Amino acid sequence: MNRKKIVAGNWKMNGLLNEATVLSQEVVNGVEELNSKEKLNDICKVILCPPFTLLYKVKEYLSNSGVALGAQDMHCEKKGAHTGDVSPLMLKDAGCSYVILGHSERRTDHFETNKVVAQKAQAAYENGLTAIICIGETQQQRENGQTIDVCVNQIMESVPENANADNTIIAYEPIWAIGTGKTPTCDDVEEVHAAIRHALIQKMGKENADKISLLYGGSVKPSNAKEFLSLADVDGALVGGASLNAQDFLAIIKSVL
Numbered sequence: 001m002n003r004k005k006i007v008a009g010n011w012k013m014n015g016l017l018n019e020a021t022v023l024s025q026e027v028v029n030g031v032e033e034l035n036s037k038e039k040l041n042d043i044c045k046v047i048l049c050p051p052f053t054l055l056y057k058v059k060e061y062l063s064n065s066g067v068a069l070g071a072q073d074m075h076c077e078k079k080g081a082h083t084g085d086v087s088p089l090m091l092k093d094a095g096c097s098y099v100i101l102g103h104s105e106r107r108t109d110h111f112e113t114n115k116v117v118a119q120k121a122q123a124a125y126e127n128g129l130t131a132i133i134c135i136g137e138t139q140q141q142r143e144n145g146q147t148i149d150v151c152v153n154q155i156m157e158s159v160p161e162n163a164n165a166d167n168t169i170i171a172y173e174p175i176w177a178i179g180t181g182k183t184p185t186c187d188d189v190e191e192v193h194a195a196i197r198h199a200l201i202q203k204m205g206k207e208n209a210d211k212i213s214l215l216y217g218g219s220v221k222p223s224n225a226k227e228f229l230s231l232a233d234v235d236g237a238l239v240g241g242a243s244l245n246a247q248d249f250l251a252i253i254k255s256v257l
């Protein structure tokens with residue numbers, strides 16, 4: 001199955017207006033150069049996921065570059081009395097095409113369950129957003145040999161029945177690898193991605209499941225990106241820290257070429 005690569009930058013709770021302006025401009029310039037020299041757009045989709053406050057501003061810089069905009073979370077209702085929340089309609093309005101859902105930091109900080117993640121994903125679909133659904137095991141679960149069971153269960157419960165390649169991307173992010181500089185081995189990543197693919201096949205049938213992109217996330221850097229991105233069944237990367245530096249993020253993007 002020939003799936004296009006995806007490199008998404010999750011800025012998390014980082015970025016003020018001035019920094020975001022410089023960062024998004026540098027990324028867009030780099031991507032435009034790669035488009036004209038190497039036809040990057042044919043091979044890889046680049047997505048930037050800044051915090052809510054910067055969505056509108058970053059969108060202005062992305063205009064015709066082919067770089068897409070994503071948010072980092074959303075409420076499942078279109079509008080209403082939910083102080084502090086942001087709705088799928090608002091994300092569409094701000095120019096988003098993607099939304100990260102079920103990131104481990106949301107699951108930990110805001111007690112989001114698989115059920116909540118599935119509800120949000122369903123709301124994303126209904127509002128024309130593609131959900132980047134995150135899953136991954138803790139250090140303890142890995143040590144206990146539960147990685148595959150935990151990840152498969154998260155897929156079964158967090159991914160709605162009507163998921164397909166147009167509305168869903170899966171990101172495998174081992175929690176212990178996020179922001180730590182530690183990474184799983186290539187064999188570990190291949191093993192989990194194969195299990196995810198198998199779970200998706202059970203859920204939606206082979207034809208649909210084979211089209212869904214599976215990203216790896218957790219301490220992806222310019223120095224290890226090529227290794228991960230060339231693995232079987234790794235269709236791209238969800239990048240945290242390294243996406244805050246344009247040169248590093250562009251180096252990760254270049255590793256798909």
Ligand code: 13P
Nearest residue numbers: 010178179218219240241
């Ligand atoms: P780091 O790349 O900083 O480890 O973060 C990964 C992540 O959580 C992306 O969503």
